[in-house]
Amino acid sequence: MKKLKVILIIICSSFFISSNSNDSISIDNSDSTSILKENINPEEYSVENNESKSIWLYISLILIILLFLKKYKNRSDRGTNNRNEEDKEDDDDWSEVFITLGNKDKAKKLYDKLIRKAHPDRFPNDEEKRKIAEKITQELGGAIKAFHLTKLQKLEKRINNELNV
Amino acid sequence: MWHRIVDWFGDFTDRVRFVREFNINAKRAFENGTVPFFLKAKVTLGNRRNRHSNSKFFGGFRIFASTGGSLQLEQCKVIGMIIISNQKLVRRMITNGFHSLEVFSNNSGDGFHTAITNLLEG
Numbered sequence: 001m002k003k004l005k006v007i008l009i010i011i012c013s014s015f016f017i018s019s020n021s022n023d024s025i026s027i028d029n030s031d032s033t034s035i036l037k038e039n040i041n042p043e044e045y046s047v048e049n050n051e052s053k054s055i056w057l058y059i060s061l062i063l064i065i066l067l068f069l070k071k072y073k074n075r076s077d078r079g080t081n082n083r084n085e086e087d088k089e090d091d092d093d094w095s096e097v098f099i100t101l102g103n104k105d106k107a108k109k110l111y112d113k114l115i116r117k118a119h120p121d122r123f124p125n126d127e128e129k130r131k132i133a134e135k136i137t138q139e140l141g142g143a144i145k146a147f148h149l150t151k152l153q154k155l156e157k158r159i160n161n162e163l164n165v
Numbered sequence: 166m167w168h169r170i171v172d173w174f175g176d177f178t179d180r181v182r183f184v185r186e187f188n189i190n191a192k193r194a195f196e197n198g199t200v201p202f203f204l205k206a207k208v209t210l211g212n213r214r215n216r217h218s219n220s221k222f223f224g225g226f227r228i229f230a231s232t233g234g235s236l237q238l239e240q241c242k243v244i245g246m247i248i249i250s251n252q253k254l255v256r257r258m259i260t261n262g263f264h265s266l267e268v269f270s271n272n273s274g275d276g277f278h279t280a281i282t283n284l285l286e287g
Contacts, residue, residue: 094186094190097254101200146250
């Protein structure tokens with residue numbers, strides 16, 4: 001940060017010095033300069049001067065912008081830890097989606113297996129179990145819509161415990 | 166005026182981050198072999214009929230799926246359904262100004278699109 005400030009000060013000062021020096025150029029009456037004077041078009045000469053000025057101006061402007069950006073970055077870095085945690089959470093959302101996408105065939109197979117196990121028609125005599133089976137089949141339908149493997153695995157455990165199949 | 170500009174930039178970065186997260190995760194999943202197709206998300210105009218109060222001009226979240234062969238419409242639907250089933254993602258899409266979700270196959274051009282607001286539960 002300090003380095004950048006020093007560079008900025010140097011460049012700004014050089015810009016001002018160069019602009020002042022260009023204003024105070026005095027042309028000697030020696031032969032060499034007079035030849036130069038003849039060869040150089042005064043309009044072109046002034047354009048060159050302006051260009052050199054503008055280049056320094058642009059460089060200083062860019063440096064100022066960089067300085068501000070760095071300052072802004074430092075400010076935003078204060079909350080990076082929290083933000084990183086948020087990013088991780090957001091990443092988890094998408095990674096869940098891709099995991100379910102990858103496991104969709106497994107989920108289908110498991111669903112086919114569980115729907116046979118927990119079909120309400122398998123318990124014609126036991127009403128309690130039949131009601132539980134109806135509930136579970138509804139939940140199975142919801143889980144397979146989203147190809148949710150973990151939900152299906154939980155339901156499998158429930159079927160094993162509650163229906164004793 | 167100033168706070169509006171700042172808000173606009175904030176929203177824009179959130180949207181870009183959202184799409185970038187998807188692309189990074191899709192890339193990782195494809196490279197690891199967890200997903201058989203390569204998905205890539207893009208922001209589009211979307212269907213204007215699906216607009217809601219928070220939607221932006223570019224409110225379409227389009228996913229391109231590419232495989233070795235051609236991806237069928239049913240598979241595109243499955244991808245869409247899996248994304249839709251995650252309510253947190255749906256809510257994030259709405260807050261980020263998306264109004265339609267589109268899943269298209271890169272090879273055959275088949276695909277489906279839905280309005281995101283219809284998918285909100287509760």
